[in-house]
Each structure stands twice: as structure tokens, then as C-alpha cells.
Amino acid sequence: AATAERAPGPLRLGIMGGTFDPIHHGHLVAASEVATEFALDEVIFVPTGQPWQKAGRKVAEAEHRYLLTVVATAANPRFTVSRVDIDRGGATYTIDTLRDFRDMYPDAELFFITGADAMAQIMSWKNVEELWELAHFVSVTRPGYTSEDFGRTKEISLMEIPAMAISSTDCRGRVREGKPVWYLVPDGVVQYIAKHRLYQPDSADSAR
Ligand code: ATP
Ligand code: MG
Numbered sequence: 001a002a003t004a005e006r007a008p009g010p011l012r013l014g015i016m017g018g019t020f021d022p023i024h025h026g027h028l029v030a031a032s033e034v035a036t037e038f039a040l041d042e043v044i045f046v047p048t049g050q051p052w053q054k055a056g057r058k059v060a061e062a063e064h065r066y067l068l069t070v071v072a073t074a075a076n077p078r079f080t081v082s083r084v085d086i087d088r089g090g091a092t093y094t095i096d097t098l099r100d101f102r103d104m105y106p107d108a109e110l111f112f113i114t115g116a117d118a119m120a121q122i123m124s125w126k127n128v129e130e131l132w133e134l135a136h137f138v139s140v141t142r143p144g145y146t147s148e149d150f151g152r153t154k155e156i157s158l159m160e161i162p163a164m165a166i167s168s169t170d171c172r173g174r175v176r177e178g179k180p181v182w183y184l185v186p187d188g189v190v191q192y193i194a195k196h197r198l199y200q201p202d203s204a205d206s207a208r
Contacts (some may be wrong), residue, residue, distance in 0.1 A: 014043035026164035048092035071188040098134035110135035116145035175199040
């Protein structure tokens with residue numbers, strides 16, 4: 001389809017951070033909706049580094065989560081995947097992600113995309129002002145979470161997106177129980193999970 005020439009001005013970059021264990025259609029709809037609403041040139045998905053644990057459970061190997069994200073985004077010319085958080089190592093802090101992107105793209109306008117739950121966590125960071133200097137934050141609606149607490153903060157845009165009651169936790173649980181994840185995650189993600197036997201009761205990734 002013919003797309004309009006992009007307006008002159010700085011590159012508009014979306015940054016979508018996540019554990020992506022596995023990536024699902026909630027993540028993809030969020031990125032796509034924000035990209036359209038904010039006229040982004042590109043959305044970069046950034047899988048988190050490997051925390052030794054996340055809320056008491058093992059997280060799938062970074063390399064699997066990275067490749068799942070590549071598989072899920074490959075068909076969209078405006079979606080790419082970055083390894084910065086994985087290559088930095090350890091647990092990921094949004095401030096480090098944003099500093100790295102600021103260094104890599106000094107002239108770009110950065111838009112950090114989060115769901116309402118992740119935004120609430122980010123708001124508890126001790127120096128939020130530092131975050132606002134690095135990027136504009138876009139918080140999308142997510143079923144089961146409320147956005148009211150930070151709706152009045154001018155540095156955050158709230159955006160309502162189609163409700164996708166999907167979580168990675170639920171997807172992992174479904175795989176473990178032998179239920180399908182078709183249509184909750186992209187086809188390639190279903191196939192990758194099966195091929196590598198991720199989230200099976202007997203595999204290292206399935207502690208919870
Ligand atoms: P988990 O259950 O393992 O925490 P998750 O589904 O919450 O996984 P994350 O990788 O933790 O996925 O989330 C990455 C980002 O995507 C976060 O900002 C989160 O708020 C957002 N997000 C995840 N699922 C949805 C959804 N269904 N709708 C809107 N935003 C979402
Ligand atoms: Mg989550």
C-alpha cells in the first residue's frame with residue numbers, strides 16, 4: 001500500500017521492553033497500536049536480560065526468548081529486535097535500556113511502550129524524572145490492571161487498545177497442561193515452543 005512520505009524531523013523510535021517468555025499477541029497489538037497512534041518509524045522489541053529468577057520462577061533462556069521475539073516480529077517491516085538488555089547481562093532496569101538507546105540514537109525521539117502493570121512498576125523507580133528526560137512513556141490499557149494512578153502525569157500518555165486478556169504466564173501454563181496456545185501467540189511461536197520443548201513439565205524452563 002502507498003504510505004505517505006514521513007514528515008521531516010527526528011526519527012521516532014518505539015521501545016517495547018519485556019521478558020517475552022513467550023511473546024504473545026497482546027505485546028504485538030500494543031506495539032502496533034502505539035506505532036500507528038504516535039507515527040513511529042520503528043518499534044524495537046527489547047527482551048530483558050536473564051534475571052536469576054523472576055518472581056520465584058525460572059525464566060526461559062535469553063537466547064530462546066530473543067529468537068521467539070525475532071520469529072514473532074519478522075514479517076513486520078517496522079518491527080525489529082535488539083539484544084542490548086540480553087548482552088548487558090543480569091536483571092534489566094528501564095533506566096539502563098533507555099540510556100543505551102539514547103547513546104545509540106542521540107537524535108531520535110524515544111517512546112517507551114508499556115502495559116498498565118509495567119508502568120505502575122516503573123513509577124516506583126526512585127528517580128522517575130531521569131526516565132522522563134530520556135523518553136516519552138506510552139502506557140496501554142491491559143485487562144485486569146488500572147491506569148488511574150499515573151493518568152495525570154504529563155510525561156505519560158495513556159492509550160486505550162483492544163483488550164487482549166493474554167499473558168505469558170497463562171501461555172506457559174497452557175503449554176505445561178497440554179492446552180493449545182494457537183491464536184494467542186503467532187504460529188511461528190507455537191512451532192518454536194514445540195520444537196524446543198519449552199515450558200514442558202519436565203523442562204528446565206517450567207519451574208512455574
Ligand atoms: P508474564 O506473565 O511472564 O509477566 P506478560 O504477559 O506480562 O508476561 P511481559 O513480557 O511481562 O509479558 O510484558 C512486556 C510488556 O508488555 C509490559 O509492558 C506489559 O505490561 C505489556 N503487556 C503484556 N501483555 C499485555 C497485554 N495483554 N495487553 C497490553 N499490554 C501487555
Ligand atoms: Mg508481565
